[in-house]
Amino acid sequence: MDQLTELTATIDEYLESKSKDSREKVKKLVKQPAYIKLWIFDPDYKKTVSLLQALLADEDPFLADFVLSHFCSGFTDLLKWYKKNGSSTISTNHVVTYLQLFNNLIDTNFHSIKEDLEGPVMSMLYLLNDALVRPDILLVLAHLKQVDKRISDYCEFERTAEYYVDSFLNDVGLQELNSFLYECVSHLIVIFPETVSKYASNESFLRLLTTDISRLTTLNAAELENSSLLLKILYMLSNLCIDESTRNLIHSHYSQLLSKLLTVSFSKNERAQLILTLTALVIVKTWHMPSMGDKSTQLTMTYDIFIAGVITDASTEILDLSLEGLTYLSIKVEAKRMIRNDDDLLITILQLLKEKKNLNLAYGILSILENVTSTKTPDESISKVLEDTEKDDPTEILNFIFHILAHQDLMSSLLALFKDEASTSLVHNSIINLIHNIVIFKETRSIVFEQKGLDILFSHLISTKDNQAQLESQMVCIESVSKILLTSNPEVVVEKYDLIPVAFLVQLVQAYDHQKYQTRYKTIFAMHLESQVANQAVFEVIISLTNLASVPNMDLKKTISNAVLPSLPNFLISEISSIRQSMLELLSNLSDCPDCLQYVFNWSKPDTKKNYDTLLDLLYHLSTGPSQSAILSFFANASVYDLVADVLVENKDFIHYLSKVLDKQRSEEPIVERTLFILINCGQISTSKLREALPKTFNDVLNEVLRNIRSTELRKMCLEVARLSKGEN
Secondary structure, three states: OHHHHHHHHHHHHHHHOOHHHHHHHHHHOOOHHHHHHHHHHHHOOOHHHHHHHHOOOOOOOHHHHHOOOOOHHHHHHHHHHHHHHHHHHOOOHHHHHHHHHHHHHHHOOOOOOOOOOOHHHHHOOOOOOOOOHHHHHHHHHHHHHHHHHHHHHOOOOOOHHHHHHHHHHHHHOOOOOOOHEEEHHHHHOOOOHHHHHHHHHHHHHHHHHHHHHHHOOOHHHHHHHHHHHHHHHHHHHHHHHHOOOHHHHHHHHHHHHHHHOOOOOOOOOOHHHHHHHHHHHHHHOOOOOOOOOOOOHHHHHHHHHHHHHOOEEEEEHHHHHHHHHHHOOOHHHHHHHHHHHHHHHHHEEEHHHHOOOOOOHHHHHHHHHHHHHHOOOOOOHHHHOOOOOOOOOHHHHHHHHHHHHHHHHHHHHHHHHHHHHOOOOHHHHHHHHHHHHHOOOHHHHHHHHOOOOHHHHHHHHHHOOOHHHHHHHHHHHHHHHHHHHHHHEEEHHHHOOOHHHHHHHHHHHHHHHHHHHHHOOOOHHHHHOOOOOOOOHHHHHHEEEEEEEEOOOHHHHHHHHHHHHHHHHHHHHHOOOOHHHHHHHHHHHHOOHHHHHHHHOOOOOHHHHHHHHHHHHHHHOOOOHHHHHHHHHHHHHHHHOOOHHHHHOOOHHHHHHHHHHHOOOOHHHHHHHHHHHHHHHHHHHHHHHHHHHOOOOOOHHHHHHHOOOOOHHHHHHHHHHHHHHHOOO
């Protein structure tokens, strides 16, 4: 029996019997490097991996240590053999399967392999130029970095992945494997930005790269076009732009070469187009430097290159790179205008969005649309970096939004894309940001409502509920919902969405209350939102809730009351008049709901009496205006309840104030109506108490009101108040 057969048979026997003797036999065999190596090299890799996983999951906690004692060594030999001989003797699937197993071991058995990681990790790094295994290698490296960080957060531990990557890059650089080095830097910068940026900034690497670039400058157009080294350098420079300091370095060292490449008379083929697109992309990524020369000319040149990559029948890679370039360009106002006025481009990208062929492309398109519809003025520091002092025109933006909403069926494309199961959170968030840009304008909100924009927003809010990583996008989403509801028919909204809008709108009110007044809530959104809720945003949300509260739906009113009115004590004394007034108007619309009245008239709770006193204090100090009208409306609606009317008629100052209102504002019919309504309800509870509370001049005041008003209904109310104030039956 050969060694491999012996090992497999022994493991099969143990897994079937689980006997102590067979387990000891397994331990004895797996501790021998030769057996493990044979096992890992076995062409029947699916079976060996399955057996290995069964042993690692065994009830004996020490068995895994025995199994893995020489695993890293054997796995390293496998990777080296594959590097040397390719897939001629070991299949790519064989290597990928073991890479995936190794990735799992980083989580489940890190303690057993941590001392032996150097061999497999370094061997993986030397396989980065193999496109078939590279994705799995990068996954392993990213995972290893995560585990490194997790461990080093609570104990002293040298970060394995960072160390090996740095060591690997230095080794490759010393071997002058330049082309391979540039490819590795290009891939590793995404996972290890700090380590790779530091390496790419050292003198030896720059000297190596500068020498290669100097050679490239001596080539003619045909030679450049066929240079694989040029493409690898361009890919690398583009990826290195992740780091700001490296962007500065690229500009200072290589901007002349990049600018020169744009003027080369290449052939009209896809490879030449790829070189130009990559060159233009690196230029716009480093465009923040002040000495780039004539940027207006370069903007036109790079724009034309990117447009060609989008509207012509180019490869998916060129299309992807071109969209990325347009995303960078679309931060600048001049480029925004070019994009908004380019019908060919818009037709193409909106069609691509509708087709949903590639989510990476969709994200690029959404990013461009997000930039060109934004009304935000960049921070002063960003404007300086971009050398972009020009201001965008809101009218141009609005006209563009009308164009894409009316003629390109944008919302239905966004809805379909949002519902696509393959869509990522990046795509979802970009859709949310785009809708927010659109509904900034009042004129567009009804169109977005008609085109089911709220369906997208509510889908996002429901799917990300209690997801702490998505709180910022939820805030943007809620702000958009409130803007749409400001101009929508509340009855239609409630009929279509029931209580869903309320469930999310109230969260912004609670978050504001927590941030400003430290009120504690049970929701994750209220307690953990980091971005500051703006005064305008909470004002718009309260107005939206006020509109919804106008619908005769008691369940709706109860939900709003119990979610928002705990904030009443703080909002009534807010120094922001718009917030204070909007809360009073909401209170007025909720005043026919018993749950609402508890927050003002249930004095068994300490804050409730305070709310009542604050309302009266505000009323007494407000001579006129919407806030006074809202408070009177609240008391008028509430006074239909006997318990409330009894409280009010006992308050002589309040009744006296109502007489003053009738005297000073007798021509304001809405105010007169509310005041008379309160007096009637109070008088129906107790004519004697009403008569006692009214001033002696009240009859004269009432006569003046009668002389000033023409409404038959109000005149009847005046006469009723007169009767009650005299105690007549």
